[in-house]
Amino acid sequence: xxxxxxxxxxSLSFEHLWLVLISIGVAAALAIPGGVLLTRRAGLRRGMLAxxxxxxxxxxxxxxxxxxxxxxxxxxxxxxxxxxxxLYALLPILRNTVVGITGVDPIVREAAVAMGxxxxxxxxQVELPLAVPLVLAGLRIATVTTxxxxxxxxxxxxxxxGVFIFQGIASVDAAMILAGAIPAAxxxxxADEGLEWIEKKLSRV
Amino acid sequence: xxxxxxxxxxxxLSCRVGDRWIxxxxxxxxxxxxxxxxxxxxxxxxxxxxxxxxxxxxxxxGDIVFQGRSTSxxxxxxxxxxxxxxxxxxxxxxxxxxxANAGLVLKLENWEPPAIEARxxxxxxxxxxxxAEFAARYPxxxxxxxxxxxxxxxxxxxxPPLLLLDEPFAALDPITRFELQQHFMELRSTFRKAALFxxxxxxxxxxxxxxxxLLKDGAIDLIATPGTFLSGVxxxxxxxxxxxxxxxxxxxxxxxxx
Ligand SMILES: Nc1ncnc2c1ncn2[C@@H]1O[C@H](COP(=O)(O)OP(=O)(O)OP(=O)(O)O)[C@@H](O)[C@H]1O
Ligand SMILES: [Mg+2]
Numbered sequence: 001x002x003x004x005x006x007x008x009x010x011s012l013s014f015e016h017l018w019l020v021l022i023s024i025g026v027a028a029a030l031a032i033p034g035g036v037l038l039t040r041r042a043g044l045r046r047g048m049l050a051x052x053x054x055x056x057x058x059x060x061x062x063x064x065x066x067x068x069x070x071x072x073x074x075x076x077x078x079x080x081x082x083x084x085x086x087l088y089a090l091l092p093i094l095r096n097t098v099v100g101i102t103g104v105d106p107i108v109r110e111a112a113v114a115m116g117x118x119x120x121x122x123x124x125q126v127e128l129p130l131a132v133p134l135v136l137a138g139l140r141i142a143t144v145t146t147x148x149x150x151x152x153x154x155x156x157x158x159x160x161x162g163v164f165i166f167q168g169i170a171s172v173d174a175a176m177i178l179a180g181a182i183p184a185a186x187x188x189x190x191a192d193e194g195l196e197w198i199e200k201k202l203s204r205v
Numbered sequence: 206x207x208x209x210x211x212x213x214x215x216x217x218l219s220c221r222v223g224d225r226w227i228x229x230x231x232x233x234x235x236x237x238x239x240x241x242x243x244x245x246x247x248x249x250x251x252x253x254x255x256x257x258x259x260x261x262x263x264x265x266x267g268d269i270v271f272q273g274r275s276t277s278x279x280x281x282x283x284x285x286x287x288x289x290x291x292x293x294x295x296x297x298x299x300x301x302x303x304x305a306n307a308g309l310v311l312k313l314e315n316w317e318p319p320a321i322e323a324r325x326x327x328x329x330x331x332x333x334x335x336x337a338e339f340a341a342r343y344p345x346x347x348x349x350x351x352x353x354x355x356x357x358x359x360x361x362x363x364x365p366p367l368l369l370l371d372e373p374f375a376a377l378d379p380i381t382r383f384e385l386q387q388h389f390m391e392l393r394s395t396f397r398k399a400a401l402f403x404x405x406x407x408x409x410x411x412x413x414x415x416x417x418x419l420l421k422d423g424a425i426d427l428i429a430t431p432g433t434f435l436s437g438v439x440x441x442x443x444x445x446x447x448x449x450x451x452x453x454x455x456x457x458x459x460x461x462x463x
Binding site (some may be wrong): 105107112117121129130 | 259261281282283284285286290292294295296297298299300309310313359
């Protein structure tokens with residue numbers, strides 16, 4: 001392997017990681033509070049979960065394509081990719097947050113009310129801590145999928161490990177494809193293991 | 206006129222869930238130091254009455270006066286912290302230690318951490334859970350009886366004037382139950398709380414009550430001292446007395462005077 005290829009793998013890996021981290025960060029910032037809100041509004045819940053479900057069924061290449069011509073949101077570059085990746089990451093985080101909170105033992109919740117806790121105190125001290133393992137599981141699923149999906153972001157000029165894959169496909173060069181696919185797979189495995197470890201650590205209590 | 210001493214005064218309370226009436230026209234006063242035992246069959250509305258007092262269930266009619274103020278005038282969060290509630294199914298927080306569970310209300314009332322710790326240790330000792338052994342445990346590391354003791358410690362910690370106890374000893378073996386009943390009587394003479402104590406066990410009612418309130422299908426069937434209760438004034442109270450061990454008291458035996 002040439003020195004140049006190695007440097008390029010490292011720099012594209014960082015670009016890839018960066019895309020994933022921003023997307024997951026934004027998705028979590030939307031989906032966790034959103035999930036909490038949905039547990040408060042049963043009416044909204046159905047609609048929002050349905051929307052997130054639909055987003056997930058749109059093929060990723062098609063979604064990138066759809067977003068391209070939209071003013072402000074679309075265009076060539078990483079921001080379009082980040083928006084698309086966010087939309088994909090929303091569902092698992094949203095759903096797991098809702099399930100984690102609604103799954104809190106009703107007796108525990110009623111006890112919290114009976115002892116004089118306010119709704120805010122119940123949320124922060126009871127519901128969210130008890131939902132943490134499930135929220136983390138949602139984050140893990142979202143992260144692993146996003147690492148894979150982000151390879152397609154190269155198609156709209158967002159960079160990342162997909163650059164190798166698309167170049168490899170164009171020049172029918174298997175080694176080039178692997179130069180993108182292997183680091184992406186390793187990154188997904190590492191994220192899966194690492195987040196699972198944190199999950200186990202936190203749900204021991 | 207009611208003297209102002211009543212800790213809890215329930216006036217003509219009715220309550221429904223959906224369109225089913227669960228409680229009908231309940232009136233009941235509890236003074237400081239008194240243990241009123243709410244006795245009744247399963248499903249007669251005992252838990253619902255406690256939840257009404259605590260504000261977990263809204264009354265449809267009538268009024269509940271706690272410490273001289275109608276519960277509708279109380280800030281509900283504040284009021285609940287002044288009412289110690291031992292919940293039928295424990296209701297401990299699984300992610301908190303025994304000490305944190307027992308100190309919950311103190312934390313809500315913004316006590317300083319060292320003061321909470323001291324108070325919690327005192328309470329755990331009082332309910333027979335040595336803090337050195339139990340304070341750092343989690344609820345899943347406790348037996349049913351120990352969880353119930355934590356529930357009692359939590360209810361007592363903030364020194365509330367009123368205690369609501371929902372079948373606190375129901376899930377226990379007879380020996381532990383007897384120990385805890387003894388314990389309860391000691392605690393009661395130490396802390397002089399007003400207590401509304403739910404049970405479906407006549408023996409327990411006779412042992413602990415200042416007065417027994419017999420509930421039948423959501424209405425009061427009888428209010429009596431244990432002595433009067435033993436004379437079996439109503440059908441429902443006779444049904445309960447019949448459930449007592451025949452060896453404990455013969456039907457033709459004269460009831461103890463009151
Ligand atoms: N949330 C609810 N929705 C519908 N019905 C309810 C609800 N809560 C209680 N009930 C009904 O109200 C009645 C009284 O219930 P409650 O829990 O007060 O009984 P209880 O006397 O405490 O019984 P137990 O001794 O078994 O604990 C029961 O018939 C029960 O089915
Ligand atoms: Mg009950």
